[in-house]
Amino acid sequence: MAQSFSVDELKTRMHKTIASLRDELGGLRTGRASASLLEPVTVDAYGSKMPLNQVATVSVPEPRMLSVQVWDRSMAGAVDKAIRNSGLGLNPMTEGAVIRVPLPELNEERRRELSKVAHNYAEQARVAVRHIRRDGMDLLKKLEKDGIMGQDEARGLGDKVQKVTDDAVSEIDAVVAAKEQEIMQV
Structure with a gap:
C-alpha cells in the first residue's frame, strides 16, 4: 500500500506539541495563584x-x-x-x-530559575517540532524516490513543511516570551 503525505497531519502534531508546552508552562509558579x-x-x-x-x-x-x-x-x-x-x-x-x-513572593533568583526552566521546556518543544519536520521530509524523500511523487511536487510540499515548522517555532517563542514576562513581573 502506498503511503500518503499530509501537511495538515504534521501541522496537527506540531500544534499538539505547542499545547503540551502550554500545559507544562502552566504548571510553573509565577507571582499569581493558578x-x-x-x-x-x-x-x-x-x-x-x-x-x-x-x-x-x-x-x-x-x-x-x-x-x-x-x-x-x-x-x-x-x-x-x-x-x-x-x-x-x-x-x-x-x-x-x-x-x-x-503563595510566597518570588525572589529575583527564583524568578531567574523559573525563567530558565521555561526556556528548557521551550527548547524541548522546538526539538519535538524539528523531529516532526524531519519525519515529514523523510517521507517526502521516500515518496519521491519510490516514484509516487514528482520532484517538483516533493519540493513544493517540502517548502510548505518548512513554513509550518517556522510558524510552530515562532509560536513556541511567543508562548515562552509571554510566560517569561509573567514570571519576571514583580
Missing part, C-alpha cells in the same frame, strides 16, 4: 497514587492563595503531605477538609 499550579501533584490515596484533582477541588480565592477542598476529609493529611513534598516550595495550612496554600 489552579493549574497543583496539577502535577499526586496523592497517595486509597492504596494508589492519584492526581490531586481526583481527590479535591482546587480554587483561587485570592491572588496569592490557593484553596484545596478535599472531598474525603480523611484524605486531608495525605493531600497536605503531597503538596509539601511536591517540590513547589509551598507550605499548606490544613483547616478540616480545606487546605489553604499561600
Whole structure:
C-alpha cells in the first residue's frame, strides 16, 4: 500500500506539541495563584497514587492563595503531605477538609530559575517540532524516490513543511516570551 503525505497531519502534531508546552508552562509558579499550579501533584490515596484533582477541588480565592477542598476529609493529611513534598516550595495550612496554600513572593533568583526552566521546556518543544519536520521530509524523500511523487511536487510540499515548522517555532517563542514576562513581573 502506498503511503500518503499530509501537511495538515504534521501541522496537527506540531500544534499538539505547542499545547503540551502550554500545559507544562502552566504548571510553573509565577507571582499569581493558578489552579493549574497543583496539577502535577499526586496523592497517595486509597492504596494508589492519584492526581490531586481526583481527590479535591482546587480554587483561587485570592491572588496569592490557593484553596484545596478535599472531598474525603480523611484524605486531608495525605493531600497536605503531597503538596509539601511536591517540590513547589509551598507550605499548606490544613483547616478540616480545606487546605489553604499561600503563595510566597518570588525572589529575583527564583524568578531567574523559573525563567530558565521555561526556556528548557521551550527548547524541548522546538526539538519535538524539528523531529516532526524531519519525519515529514523523510517521507517526502521516500515518496519521491519510490516514484509516487514528482520532484517538483516533493519540493513544493517540502517548502510548505518548512513554513509550518517556522510558524510552530515562532509560536513556541511567543508562548515562552509571554510566560517569561509573567514570571519576571514583580
